[in-house]
Amino acid sequence: MTATVTPHPAGSRRLFGELDYDDARRGHLAAAHETMPSAAGENRLSALPEEGPRRRAGLRQLGPNWFAAVMGTGIVGNAAATLPLQFPGLRGTAIVTWGLAALLLVVLSSAWAVQWMRFPDSARGQWNHPVMSQFFGAPPMALLTVGAGTLLLGRDVIGLSAAVAVDWVLWSAGTALGLLTAIAIPYRMFTHHHFEPNAAFGGWLMPVVPPMVSAALGALLLPYAPAGQIRLTMIVLCVAMFGMSLIAALVTITMIWSRLAHYGIPEAGMVPTLWLVLGPLGQSFTAAGLLANAAPTALPDLYAKGLTVFSVIFGVATWGFAMLWLALAITVTAKTARAGTLKFNLTWWGFTFPLGTCVTGSTVLYSHTGANLFAAAAVALYIVLVSAWAVVGVRTARGLLDGTLLRPAPATA
Numbered sequence: 441m442t443a444t445v446t447p448h449p450a451g452s453r454r455l456f457g458e459l460d461y462d463d464a465r466r467g468h469l470a471a472a473h474e475t476m477p478s479a480a481g482e483n484r485l486s487a488l489p490e491e492g493p494r495r496r497a498g499l500r501q502l503g504p505n506w507f508a509a510v511m512g513t514g515i516v517g518n519a520a521a522t523l524p525l526q527f528p529g530l531r532g533t534a535i536v537t538w539g540l541a542a543l544l545l546v547v548l549s550s551a552w553a554v555q556w557m558r559f560p561d562s563a564r565g566q567w568n569h570p571v572m573s574q575f576f577g578a579p580p581m582a583l584l585t586v587g588a589g590t591l592l593l594g595r596d597v598i599g600l601s602a603a604v605a606v607d608w609v610l611w612s613a614g615t616a617l618g619l620l621t622a623i624a625i626p627y628r629m630f631t632h633h634h635f636e637p638n639a640a641f642g643g644w645l646m647p648v649v650p651p652m653v654s655a656a657l658g659a660l661l662l663p664y665a666p667a668g669q670i671r672l673t674m675i676v677l678c679v680a681m682f683g684m685s686l687i688a689a690l691v692t693i694t695m696i697w698s699r700l701a702h703y704g705i706p707e708a709g710m711v712p713t714l715w716l717v718l719g720p721l722g723q724s725f726t727a728a729g730l731l732a733n734a735a736p737t738a739l740p741d742l743y744a745k746g747l748t749v750f751s752v753i754f755g756v757a758t759w760g761f762a763m764l765w766l767a768l769a770i771t772v773t774a775k776t777a778r779a780g781t782l783k784f785n786l787t788w789w790g791f792t793f794p795l796g797t798c799v800t801g802s803t804v805l806y807s808h809t810g811a812n813l814f815a816a817a818a819v820a821l822y823i824v825l826v827s828a829w830a831v832v833g834v835r836t837a838r839g840l841l842d843g844t845l846l847r848p849a850p851a852t853a
Contacts (some may be wrong), residue, residue, distance in 0.1 A: 502551055504577075505787075521592040524803060542590070588607065615654040622684065622688070642713030659734040661674075712785075716794055721761060721765065724801075725758045728750065729751045788835070799821045
């Protein structure tokens with residue numbers, strides 16, 4: 441089974457490219473065809489039957505990309521928990537945000553499970569779709585984000601013991617699913633789909649980033665793991681997942697840079713996905729710093745000190761590139777907005793979680809270096825993060841209330 445992502449002239453091209461189906465296999469790939477993104481640049485599954493109530497149509501429209509809302513909401517609370525600048529009311533607000541992220545996770549997970557039971561063809565179509573399948577990395581990262589928030593913030597509500605237990609469950613589930621996506625999605629890209637040279641986009645990072653999130657947030661659980669071989673094994677696995685995700689992300693970022701250099705800025709609907717590059721960058725120096733913090737509890741002194749040195753050198757260098765990419769993403773987004781073509785769709789959640797990882801990474805670098813530059817950067821980026829989250833959250837809620845995010849996109853020829 442092979443699908444090809446082919447380029448189309450600007451203005452007529454679908455949001456993430458259009459699939460060309462082998463006529464002999466058209467019936468077998470019909471479910472994937474149903475989930476094709478729309479020409480209007482909306483990040484919604486397309487061409488689904490409009491029969492039945494809106495709730496049923498909305499359930500069929502639900503895709504793994506919706507879990508980006510959990511990630512974006514959760515990172516707002518998690519980043520606030522360790523922000524260098526603390527003020528009255530910040531932690532309370534962060535706890536409320538964590539609760540909202542947890543609620544969203546429960547609601548979306550339940551709805552997604554029902555979708556797989558009631559509309560298996562639509563669900564399988566998402567898995568077979570060369571673009572939508574990339575976002576299967578979002579559910580494991582949503583689990584990991586809420587789990588970390590439970591340990592950092594939820595402990596004030598449910599107690600430390602319960603918070604640790606919940607985080608173990610969510611971290612274990614998120615790590616298992618994340619490793620699966622990191623292997624399965626690239627494998628399907630290599631064996632089931634054929635992509636044109638200009639097909640690379642930020643969504644290609646989604647399947648390979650979850651192990652990096654597991655490495656970073658697993659470091660928070662290390663002190664609660666049994667001492668000895670279990671704790672040693674966990675930190676070794678976290679460092680291995682750090683390398684697994686980092687190298688895969690660097691390869692993918694290189695392809696995205698090449699695509700931009702050779703084919704120019706993508707169409708407006710894809711512009712928010714450029715911000716996804718910040719995710720593995722920010723999460724990598726967050727992970728390096730948090731693993732260095734936890735290393736003394738699991739490793740000999742020599743290696744623990746070595747991880748600390750590595751985390752600072754690697755972190756500062758990677759932070760520099762992240763700031764370069766952030767500047768490029770901001771200018772491209774501003775240019776698109778001035779042209780009046782930056783219309784709202786679910787890819788706007790890409791403005792939140794990736795930026796949040798730069799906040800947490802800057803905070804960790806500040807704790808290791810004492811450089812006020814990183815404290816100021818963390819606070820400034822957090823203000824931008826909250827602003828972006830508020831805008832995207834309001835527009836998403838409006839789209840749910842008026843049904844525009846639940847309706848099938850109009851079929852296109």
